[in-house]
Amino acid sequence: MATERTTDKRHLRSALTRQKLLVAAKQVFLEEGFQKATISQMIVAAKIGYGTAYVHFQGKEDLLSVLMENVMEQFYEIAAISFVPATRDEAVHTIRKQTLAFLKMAEAERHMMQVFEQAIGISSVISDKWKGIREKFIGRISSDIAYSQSHGLARTDLNHLLIARGWFYTNEMYLWEIVRDEHQSSVEEIAVNITDLYTAGLYL
Structure with missing residues (x-):
């Protein structure tokens, strides 16, 4: 049971991180446009680590x-x-x-x-x-x-x-x-x- 709870928490954290990055990406795309937007800007806006971001998305x-x-x-x-x-x-x-x-x-x-x-x-x-x-x-x-x-x-x-x-x-x-x-x-x-x-x- 403890293992299941740990797995559930990990999945929830992962889903929240992914959603934070999507929200940040939308904000950056709207402000910068596609061409000027960078994934670095999105990662900073989402306040997550670079390694964590690339677990979820390959790029902009x-x-x-x-x-x-x-x-x-x-x-x-x-x-x-x-x-x-x-x-x-x-x-x-x-x-x-x-x-x-x-x-x-x-x-x-x-x-x-x-x-x-x-x-x-x-x-x-x-x-x-x-x-x-x-x-x-x-x-x-x-x-x-x-x-x-x-x-x-x-x-x-x-x-x-x-x-x-x-x-x-x-x-x-x-x-x-x-x-x-x-x-x-x-x-x-x-x-x-x-x-x-x-x-x-x-x-x-």
Whole structure:
């Protein structure tokens, strides 16, 4: 029992150290940007030893990968909302709601997303990470389209994988415009317009 308690304490300490480093890394990335940020700054901010830090993360790319996963999981929760529409109108309503929530999340997470965009352009590790995230979203969208096609709500002459990719790329383009604060219409107007265009071409 004593050994188990010691092991539990060690695991708890390890988890707390990892979390401290992630919190510190987020702070440094937001202050310095990806390019200027260093793992040394993060270790100092977390007030932990260098050796301890490298037990958990190999470097700043590794830290940013985890932070990216954490942020994008919020986006994926929106994409993963149960999609079992019985009618075309129900499908359009759900997609419009998802699209608005997705773009609103980009607005809410703008500062961290700016760090991610910078890193995607510099680091092959982060670029590959983003490609993996993109494919996860496309897979989910493809499943939703296939469901609609199999239930007589959407056109079956269209390839659900191709349409899913095109739909995600549309959302991704506006996501980065919102992150850069370059969008010329409100997030609400963007969501309504792109959803209506997408569903008009796909749904019966």
